[in-house]
Amino acid sequence: MNSRLLLSRFGASLSAARRPAARLPRHALPAIRRYATSEQHTMTVREALNLAMEEEMTRDENVFILGEEVARYNGAYKVTKGLMDKFGEKRVVDTPITEMGFAGIAVGAAFQGLRPICEFMTFNFAMQAIDQIVNSAGKTYYMSGGNVPCPVVFRGPNGAASGVAAQHSHDYAAWYGSIPGLKVVSPWSAEDCKGLLKSAIRDPNPVVFLENEMLYGVSFPMSQEAMSADFLLPIGKAKVEKEGSDVTIVAHSKMVTHSLEAAEELAKEGIKAEVINLRSIRPLDIDTIIKSVKKTNRLVVVEGGFPMFGVGSEICAQIVESEAFDYLDAPVERVTGADVPTPYATNLETLAFPDTPLITKIL
């Protein structure tokens, strides 16, 4: 019954989840293989998220998961697979379809010192609960004069999936990124996901953790360090994924894949692009971007969200305000999702989001 319920609600993406191979970004793997050696572990983003939660639940009795289909069904995208079997229904809690209600319950439990991981089947549905995320979770610590912390993680897939049309294809990075009191993370690789989700769970602030459905099935190399149960990545620090001297590309989430691929294309022409994986939307690691721009003198910002008032707009504004502005040899370029509700048809959907050829063209 659960699966029927789910199918009726989110049929298209669920069937995609059952066929992870179908959702691999076409150009994702070649770009990454550069880093891998045959001795290294690889792990999918899904496995990394799952491992992060398992490790933190083992470490801290206060950590629990709630959300729709997270327990018996093992998660709509199987991110919580096996956790109910290991930790029981007390700590992996299936909720009714009632986002505002269970987001509020997560916040209330966090006020009491538990560390809830509140999974939204997708962040599109979290719009039903955005008042609890912004007003109850994001602001109470401040409004209470520092008396009531709210250590909650809201996580789930964010941004466009495949063929699910406008209401299910929305990137909320800029929305949550504008709220003081929230931390907002947008990981790309499996290593990002493991290190950042563990940090998010341990963080005493509310953290919005924006995953990407299209990356769940993608494999990434995992260093020995990243395989450790103590592996944490700091929230608020970007990572230079590829060093270069001619142009800086800043991206987050799936757009890092496309940016790295574009950088590979440019390398064939002798242009050395530096690719920065933002990792964190708020706090925003503007210092890393400034440092890079002062070296390359050019900046392109790539994101899957809408163009207006977006992550790219914010980075652009902060660069203009900084000393890096004097180092720019050209205006900052933004490559973003098109200013249009996401269409259903494949050919139209392709036109709505940046891809590798588009980024390459801009560069």
Next chain:
Amino acid sequence: MASLARVRLAGRAMPRTHLASSPALALSRRGVATTADTTQLQGALPESATEPFTLKLHEDSFQSYLCDTPSLDVSITKDELLTMYKQMQTMRRMEMAADALYKAKMIRGFCHLAIGQEAVSVGMEHGIDPNDRVITGYRCHPFAVLRGGTIKGVLGELLGRQAGMSNGKGGSMHIFTPTFFGGNGIVGAQVPVGAGAAFAQKYRGEKNCTFAMYGDGASNQGQVFEAFNMAKLWNLPTIFVCENNNGRSSNTQYFTRGDRIPGIQVNGMDIIAATQAVKYARNWAVDQDNGPLLLEFVTYRYGGHSMSDPGTTYRTREEVQRMRSTQDPIRGLQRYLEEWGIATEQDLKKLDKEAKAEVDKAVEEAKALKDLWTDIYYKGTEPTSMRGREREEVPLLLNAPLTSLRRLGVSGLSVERGWCRVLGVGA
């Protein structure tokens, strides 16, 4: 025994049905008695102030939905009744002080007072365990004091002062204590949060419950029903408490609106009935582990919804005056105390004076506002910088390298609670 006018009971004949809506019947349909002076002394009064004796509540103090009503026999002491009186009087004095400060333009923004509803806040405190949790909406001042706060802290908060319980950052609607979670400004949003507190209590196996409070207005929010559903599904120790100060819904029998959750409607003007109901609810959720329960306190707010509402557009001045003069919770308890010989008029006047003096003193204790920039992120986990209103306004920099401070032309720093605060930014 003097019997004051009552408003009752057209709806009592059919308490378990959903009654047709008619504005003219709004008050009378509310069901239970709303008198504050119909409780009777049973037997003789003991000499000792701490020895329990028995009272009999009016037969119409409660009505129930899917459960039994609380017992009408109440065991209580003289001391407890006198404490209730003093606390109700003090809470009213505090709200009156807030009213005056608001009218003197010393309080900004929103300010929602609970004058008339004292039997609920004080009565609840006498029925619950100190470790139980309470959360409510924006009409929160008395709860904040009774749950471990101070009058000075509440009034200081309203004045936006350092002495405020939220350092002046929350204001009237956002006041918290270790067992009281606000003080929430979004109508209804506190109800699932309260269910979450109960979730945590159950998770940890604590013998406590959470009282998630809301008004009849908030009772129509969808998320209130979402919280009902999950609380029942997971058998959470949540007492959903509706303070019905006369609202408008298709079903105004708020205690019946939990679907499969049982409910009790309570005379919320009689503090003894209110306390008895809270004890019943606690026993239900904690001792019996029966899961959630709805409590509806039928109460009356003398003032408007907030300071900007005269409160006379949806009800008449005469109605308010009548409730005030005939069913006031403090006057009701005063009558009990005098009639039963527990206190003289002089004794009670002395308590009144003490209440007034306590509040007056608290009003005078306001201090300067604290720093704007603390408490956004948990102490020790703050970002290295936050932006001010313009590029050069850099109000705080934590762990920032000295070079970057010099780059910004910073002339001085002060350190407060681990924060580097930039005192001056040079041109």
